[in-house]
């Protein structure tokens with residue numbers, strides 16, 4: 494049985510189709526990379542998987558059950574930016590999720606439970622190579638370190654599904670390559686199912702066990718146009734590469750949605 498099952502998803506916003514007839518099954522433990530031209534609905538798809546947005550029609554299930562209508566710890570997320578709290582230290586950032594999971598009302602736990610959580614959070618920082626940065630604030634970290642922190646923050650709650658939306662898009666090639674190694678190691682260790690959006694086919698090639706390409710449906714809106722082959726994704730994405738400037742526009746627009 495597939496872990497994530499997406500059936501006939503449609504999203505219409507202000508009368509405009511954004512996603513049309515999206516169907517996808519992702520098996521447990523897959524590293525599913527989603528690519529496609531700007532505006533084809535990749536981030537919208539991630540936001541649906543997170544329950545940040547509700548579909549106009551269709552259904553998403555995880556392990557056979559409909560996903561909760563609100564973001565929940567079974568799904569972790571890392572965006573290109575805005576993933577960490579600027580006013581909290583690295584350690585405090587990693588503690589936020591587990592504290593809320595255990596104490597929804599106060600968002601804090603005390604005594605032995607707190608000590609145990611702090612040990613887990615420190616280990617999460619070790620796992621991403623940030624053990625020396627526990628007391629630093631995000632503004633004191635490099636872009637790559639902030640994304641390491643965001644990954645630790647997402648993985649400490651042991652989500653069934655980790656959603657990554659262009660998490661390395663703003664990083665230089667060397668830092669990107671380091672982060673690829675970190676993510677691959679953590680994915681192999683945790684066997685978490687990953688769905689990741691990227692425009693970078695080389696990155697897709699390095700990370701993916703499965704490649705899903707979004708394009709545009711005949712009646713408008715984004716939909717899946719290829720599934721599985723790097724070559725088919727290449728053809729679709731290359732034809733849109735020159736339109737990257739419009740992608741910046743879409744990204745700027747997206748900042749408003751969050």
Ligand SMILES: Nc1ncnc2c1ncn2[C@@H]1O[C@H](COP(=O)(O)OP(=O)(O)OP(=O)(O)O)[C@@H](O)[C@H]1O
Pocket residue numbers: 506511529530531532533534535536537538739740741743744746747750
């Ligand atoms: N909340 C919203 N309000 C209005 N339009 C939206 C909203 N969310 C998405 N859209 C529109 O839906 C389309 C798909 O957007 P989305 O951000 O999902 O595309 P994308 O494939 O992730 O793009 P990119 O590759 O540039 O990041 C775009 O035309 C976008 O402007």
